[in-house]
Amino acid sequence: MLKMFSHYFEAIEGIATYPVVSLLLFVVVFAGVLVHVFRMKKEDADRMSQLPLN
Amino acid sequence: MEMVTIRYDNKIVRNFAFATMLWGVVGMLVGVIIAMQMFEPAINSKLQYLAFGRLRPLHTNAVIFAFVGNGIFTGLYYSLQRLCKTRMFNDLLSKIHFWGWQGIIVAAALTLVLGHTTGKEYAELEWPIDIAITLVWVVLIINVIGTILTRREKHMYVAIWFYIATLVTVAVLHIVNSIEIPVSFLKSYPVYAGVQDALVQWWYGHNAVAFFLTTPYLGLMYYFLPKAANRPVYSYRLSIIHFWSLIFIYIWAGPHHLLYTALPDWAQSLGTVFSIMLLAPSWGGAINGLLTLRGAWDKVREDAVLKFMAVAITAYGMATFEGPMLSLKNVNAISHYTDWTISHVHIGALGWNGFLTFGILYWLIPRMWNTPLYSRKLANLHFWLGTLGIVVYASSMYWAGITQSLMWKQFTLFGVLQYPNFLETVIQIVPFYVIRAIGGTLYLTGSIIMVYNLIVTVRRGKLVGEEEVQVPAGWDEKPHAQENRHRWLEKRPIQFAIVSTIAIMIGGLVELIPTFLISSNVPTIASVKPYTPLELEGRDIYVREGCYTCHSQMVRPFRSETERYGEYSKAGEFVYDHPFQWGSKRTGPDLHRVGRKYNNLWHFMHMENPESVSPSSIMPAYPWLYTQDIDTAHTASKIRAMQSLGVPYPKEYDRQAVTDLKAQAEGIAVNLQKESAPADPSKEIIALIAYLQRLGTDIAVPKQ
Numbered sequence: 001m002l003k004m005f006s007h008y009f010e011a012i013e014g015i016a017t018y019p020v021v022s023l024l025l026f027v028v029v030f031a032g033v034l035v036h037v038f039r040m041k042k043e044d045a046d047r048m049s050q051l052p053l054n
Numbered sequence: 055m056e057m058v059t060i061r062y063d064n065k066i067v068r069n070f071a072f073a074t075m076l077w078g079v080v081g082m083l084v085g086v087i088i089a090m091q092m093f094e095p096a097i098n099s100k101l102q103y104l105a106f107g108r109l110r111p112l113h114t115n116a117v118i119f120a121f122v123g124n125g126i127f128t129g130l131y132y133s134l135q136r137l138c139k140t141r142m143f144n145d146l147l148s149k150i151h152f153w154g155w156q157g158i159i160v161a162a163a164l165t166l167v168l169g170h171t172t173g174k175e176y177a178e179l180e181w182p183i184d185i186a187i188t189l190v191w192v193v194l195i196i197n198v199i200g201t202i203l204t205r206r207e208k209h210m211y212v213a214i215w216f217y218i219a220t221l222v223t224v225a226v227l228h229i230v231n232s233i234e235i236p237v238s239f240l241k242s243y244p245v246y247a248g249v250q251d252a253l254v255q256w257w258y259g260h261n262a263v264a265f266f267l268t269t270p271y272l273g274l275m276y277y278f279l280p281k282a283a284n285r286p287v288y289s290y291r292l293s294i295i296h297f298w299s300l301i302f303i304y305i306w307a308g309p310h311h312l313l314y315t316a317l318p319d320w321a322q323s324l325g326t327v328f329s330i331m332l333l334a335p336s337w338g339g340a341i342n343g344l345l346t347l348r349g350a351w352d353k354v355r356e357d358a359v360l361k362f363m364a365v366a367i368t369a370y371g372m373a374t375f376e377g378p379m380l381s382l383k384n385v386n387a388i389s390h391y392t393d394w395t396i397s398h399v400h401i402g403a404l405g406w407n408g409f410l411t412f413g414i415l416y417w418l419i420p421r422m423w424n425t426p427l428y429s430r431k432l433a434n435l436h437f438w439l440g441t442l443g444i445v446v447y448a449s450s451m452y453w454a455g456i457t458q459s460l461m462w463k464q465f466t467l468f469g470v471l472q473y474p475n476f477l478e479t480v481i482q483i484v485p486f487y488v489i490r491a492i493g494g495t496l497y498l499t500g501s502i503i504m505v506y507n508l509i510v511t512v513r514r515g516k517l518v519g520e521e522e523v524q525v526p527a528g529w530d531e532k533p534h535a536q537e538n539r540h541r542w543l544e545k546r547p548i549q550f551a552i553v554s555t556i557a558i559m560i561g562g563l564v565e566l567i568p569t570f571l572i573s574s575n576v577p578t579i580a581s582v583k584p585y586t587p588l589e590l591e592g593r594d595i596y597v598r599e600g601c602y603t604c605h606s607q608m609v610r611p612f613r614s615e616t617e618r619y620g621e622y623s624k625a626g627e628f629v630y631d632h633p634f635q636w637g638s639k640r641t642g643p644d645l646h647r648v649g650r651k652y653n654n655l656w657h658f659m660h661m662e663n664p665e666s667v668s669p670s671s672i673m674p675a676y677p678w679l680y681t682q683d684i685d686t687a688h689t690a691s692k693i694r695a696m697q698s699l700g701v702p703y704p705k706e707y708d709r710q711a712v713t714d715l716k717a718q719a720e721g722i723a724v725n726l727q728k729e730s731a732p733a734d735p736s737k738e739i740i741a742l743i744a745y746l747q748r749l750g751t752d753i754a755v756p757k758q
Contacts, residue, residue, distance in 0.1 A: 008249070008625060012571045022564045025302075033298040037291045049286035051137060051211040052277050 369405020
């Protein structure tokens with residue numbers, strides 16, 4: 001419903017910066033998290049997943 | 055390794071668990087009552103305190119903040135101590151948090167039925183309660199961070215990340231959405247108006263669903279599901295992806311969707327690709343939860359705790375798949391304002407939050423009281439009643455929502471609305487309202503059985519209030535050879551909380567800065583004028599009675615809506631609306647163009663007895679508006695508050711306001727008396743009629 005008013009945003013100068021910033025943040029962090037997770041050692045992951053059971 | 059003996063505080067967990075059960079039953083009971091009012095409005099006995107518009111906010115607030123809120127705290131206080139291998143930081147803070155939160159709930163229940171509301175959904179509580187919530191929340195944050203700082207386990211398990219993110223984000227959301235100017239002890243106006251107020255409100259509403267109903271419960275899932283299934287979570291790696299994508303990417307993606315049309319082409323393409331990945335945040339959790347049960351499905355058949363959890367996670371997966379679908383423009387055009395939304399939120403509330411809470415309670419209470427559950431049969435009965443209740447509830451509401459939406463949009467071959475009378479579309483779905491109430495009653499019955507079952511269990515056992523355990527005195531500080539940044543972060547709660555706060559602030563600012571800029575970019579309409587004092591008082595009555603719970607004030611630019619209601623709504627028409635009253639559900643018709651549609655007498659008769667002018671209407675009667683005087687004690691301060699928010703009343707108009715109010719009321723009363731209606735200019739109904747007759751008329755072209 002708010003979309004029907006989103007065209008008012010377009011009048012704001014440099015407005016496209018905001019969604020581009022939000023999109024790039026999203027892409028960079030998502031990629032970063034993926035890299036981190038795939039580089040994670042299996043034994044570390046296993047040890048941490050045992051924490052609630054200890 | 056050196057071991058120390060410590061004691062976990064189970065008494066605070068018990069307190070929150072009892073509060074969860076109590077408020078759960080209360081919230082659901084109010085839900086069943088208002089569900090019945092939707093086919094039998096007379097059961098409110100014409101008492102203003104039991105009217106739908108007041109009980110509905112009570113139901114939503116009770117379920118979200120009292121039932122789910124206490125559910126969060128029950129699980130958090132239990133799991134945090136064990137994951138940190140330490141007692142809660144400070145017993146006094148725990149107690150202040152507990153009693154403060156219960157006090158807020160009682161204050162909320164009283165003020166809502168008495169009609170003190172801000173009129174913003176899920177943020178209805180008035181300013182003194184808002185301040186109390188902030189203070190109690192700070193106490194909770196100190197207590198939780200303090201506990202994490204004094205922990206004896208080096209690594210913070212993923213559940214704790216979810217808790218930290220919840221605490222900081224809810225604080226930011228609550229404060230930003232509650233900025234309001236007090237007019238009197240229990241009345242305030244939000245500083246935002248119209249479109250801007252709506253943007254801030256739904257920024258809050260959307261993220262509150264994420265950070266009050268979702269993230270804390272995911273934290274609970276990551277602790278209690280492995281506990282109950284006695285096996286670790288399926289993939290710890292997936293939980294990390296799940297966490298980061300849900301917490302931050304979710305909040306960053308908001309502005310992206312809102313401002314989509316302003317994006318350059320390359321960004322739109324990239325955005326489309328990554329939108330698909332947005333399923334990862336929610337489904338990552340659901341898949342991870344269900345796969346944790348792999349190889350344990352035989353246990354799920356036996357164990358009521360696991361049954362509840364399995365259905366809860368399934369409901370979570372369903373609701374989070376449906377959510378993004380509902381945000382698609384063409385789906386939203388059908389679903390919005392209908393019972394489809396009601397069905398969607400109840401899959402979440404009854405299925406995900408309710409069932410996970412029940413699972414946790416069934417697991418927790420026998421352990422804390424050191425006794426087996428009184429009756430496994432009753433627990434299974436509860437499970438089946440609850441599941442059946444959800445199915446009956448959801449299917450009837452889907453059916454009702456889609457049926458009504460199609461009827462609203464149906465044109466005849468001659469190009470006119472097939473069902474021009476809104477009431478026709480309501481009468482069509484009343485049977486589904488009956489079915490829905492049956493579904494809700496089944497669910498409530500199950501919950502009452504659970505409370506009975508758990509109370510008997512408690513009576514048979516003895517609370518281990520101070521649970522003694524042996525834990526390692528500390529951790530080995532040997533520097534880790536390949537420590538990476540994320541692991542560094544995972545060990546430092548303060549830094550983690552700060553990084554979290556900065557991250558959500560970035561997401562918030564990216565969305566809020568355009569929102570704050572928009573008010574100067576909404577085209578003003580010269581003919582749109584501030585409300586007269588009488589209309590303003592009438593509008594406050596409209597807010598007080600919760601009219602927005604059933605009526606929208608937003609005609610969308612669809613032919614089916616402009617045919618039915620009139621000219622579609624313009625942003626510039628709402629610039630003096632503190633708060634906005636667009637609503638989110640059309641149980642009754644849209645009211646934005648209701649002004650001058652009927653004469654004063656019609657409204658006078660309708661509000662006293664809706665069936666007198668609309669036979670079979672399910673709207674309740676409002677007889678108290680005919681006996682209560684318009685309260686002009688605060689009219690002047692209301693005008694001053696509006697002036698301070700930029701509403702252009704003439705200078706020193708506050709002194710003139712009450713005189714003008716009386717003159718306008720007199721005019722309406724005389725008009726009604728001419729039609730031989732017993733109208734008294736001092737009564738509230740006159741102010742309400744003045745407001746309703748003003749609605750949406752500012753841009754009307756004067757008749758020749």
